[in-house]
Amino acid sequence: xxxxxxxxxxxxxxxxxxxxxxxxxxxxxxxxxxxxxxxxxxxxxxxxxxxxxxxxxxxxxxxxxxxxxxxxxxxxxxxxxxxxxxxxxxxxxxxxxxxxxxxxxxxxxxxxxxxxxxxxxxxxxxxxxxxxxxxxxxxxxxxxxxxxxxxxxxxxxxxxxxxxxxxxxxxxxxxxxxxxxxxxxxxxxxxxx
Numbered sequence: 285x286x287x288x289x290x291x292x293x294x295x296x297x298x299x300x301x302x303x304x305x306x307x308x309x310x311x312x313x314x315x316x317x318x319x320x321x322x323x324x325x326x327x328x329x330x331x332x333x334x335x336x337x338x339x340x341x342x343x344x345x346x347x348x349x350x351x352x353x354x355x356x357x358x359x360x361x362x363x364x365x366x367x368x369x370x371x372x373x374x375x376x377x378x379x380x381x382x383x384x385x386x387x388x389x390x391x392x393x394x395x396x397x398x399x400x401x402x403x404x405x406x407x408x409x410x411x412x413x414x415x416x417x418x419x420x421x422x423x424x425x426x427x428x429x430x431x432x433x434x435x436x437x438x439x440x441x442x443x444x445x446x447x448x449x450x451x452x453x454x455x456x457x458x459x460x461x462x463x464x465x466x467x468x469x470x471x472x473x474x475x476x477x
Contacts, residue, residue, distance in 0.1 A: 285405045285406065285407065285443070287402055287405070287462065287463050287464045288461075288462040288463045289463060290310045290317075290398075290463040290464070290465060291310065291463065291465070292309065292310060292311065293307065293308065293309050293310070293477065294307075294308050294310070294395065294465055294475065294477055295307045295308070295475070295476040295477040296394040296395070296466070296469075296473040296474065296475055296476060297473060297474055297475075297476045298323070298325050298392075298394070298472065298473045299472075299473060299474065300470075300471045300472065301327065301471055301472055302325045302326065302327035302392075303325065303326050303327070304323060304324050304325025304326060304327075304392075305323070305324060305325075305476070306321060306322065306323040306325075306392070306393055306394060306395065306473065307321060307322055307323075307477075308320065308321035308322075308393075308395045309321065313339070315339070315341065315342075315347075316339065316340045316341040316342045316343075316344075316347070317339075317340040317342075317344065318337070318338070318339055318340070319336070319337070319338040319340070319395065320336070320337050321335070321336050321338075321393065321395060322334070322335050322336075323390075323392040323393055323421075325392055325421070327421075330355060330356055330422065331355075331356070332353060332354060332355035332356075332392070332421055332422055333353065333354045333355075334351060334352070334353045334390060334392040334393070334421055335351070335352045335353075336349060336350065336351045336352075336390055336393065337349070337350045338388060338396075338399075340399070341368055343403055344398075344399055344402040344403040345366075345368045345386050345387070345403055346364070346366055346368075346386065346387050346388045346399060346417070347365070347366060347368060348363070348364065348365050348366075349363070349364040349388040349390075349417075349419070350362075350363050350364075351363075351364075351390065351419050351424055353421065353422070353423075353424045355421075355422045355423070357422070357423065360423065360424045361424070362374065362375060362419060362424040362426060363375055363376070364379075364388055364417055364419070364426065366382075366385075366386075366417075368386070370382075370383055370384040370385060370386060371383065372385065372417055374417075374426050379417075379426065381427075381428050382417045382426070382428055384415055385415045385416050385417045385428065386400070386403060386414070386416075387399040387400045387403065387414060387416045387417070388416060388417045388419065389416035389417065389418045389419070389429055389431075390418075390419050390421070391418065391419060391420050391421040392421035394466050394469050394472055394473035394475075395465065395466070396416075397447070397458055397466055397469065398460065398463075398464045398465045398466060399416075400412075400414035400416070400431075400433055401433065401443075401445060401458075401460055401464045402464040404433065406433065406434075406435040406445075407435065408435055408437075408438070409434070409435060409436075410434070410435050411432060411433070411434040411435075412432065412433055412434075413430070413431070413432050414431055414432065414433055415428060415429065415430050415431065416428075416429045416431060417429075429449060429451075430449065430450060430451060431447065431448065431449045431450075432447070432448050432450075433445045433446070433447055434446040434448075436457065439459065441461075441462050442459050442460060442461060442462075442467060443459075443460045443462075443464070444457055444458070444459050444460070445457070445458045445460065454471070456469060456470045456471050456472065457470065461475075
């Protein structure tokens with residue numbers, strides 16, 4: 285699958301599971317791509333904000349992610365680093381529980397679902413496992429998230445992926461634009477820009 289160049293900026297309106305907004309800025313670098321973003325959301329009576337910087341290699345594999353968060357319990361920063369082959373460190377400490385993950389997935393971000401979509405570039409009807417280093421929004425703990433993506437029937441120039449995270453029982457059909465960025469992520473967010 286051939287993706288178009290991603291836009292310089294994009295935004296999502298979070299809905300259903302939480303209320304809020306996310307904005308991201310994407311740019312090409314000498315080593316791949318950089319994404320800078322912010323999300324401010326309310327969920328279950330709490331408000332929290334997340335700011336992130338993600339460095340990707342040319343194949344959209346995560347190289348580093350710096351995530352800063354603020355919630356009623358205070359402020360925190362977490363730094364994830366990976367070699368692109370599935371070996372991770374969190375705040376400079378080896379993280380064996382993330383072994384084999386190639387993507388970072390931020391709980392407060394719709395955008396980070398574009399990372400495995402772009403990286404895997406699945407053909408029609410193909411299914412793939414895409415375990416991720418999942419950063420929780422409220423406290424920035426980093427967990428392993430088992431997830432799968434199945435490329436379903438496209439809608440014109442939009443690609444569709446059946447997403448599932450078996451441990452939580454969550455599933456959704458993510459509709460992406462030609463660059464692989466989510467347009468519709470039912471239960472999570474819709475693209476605003």
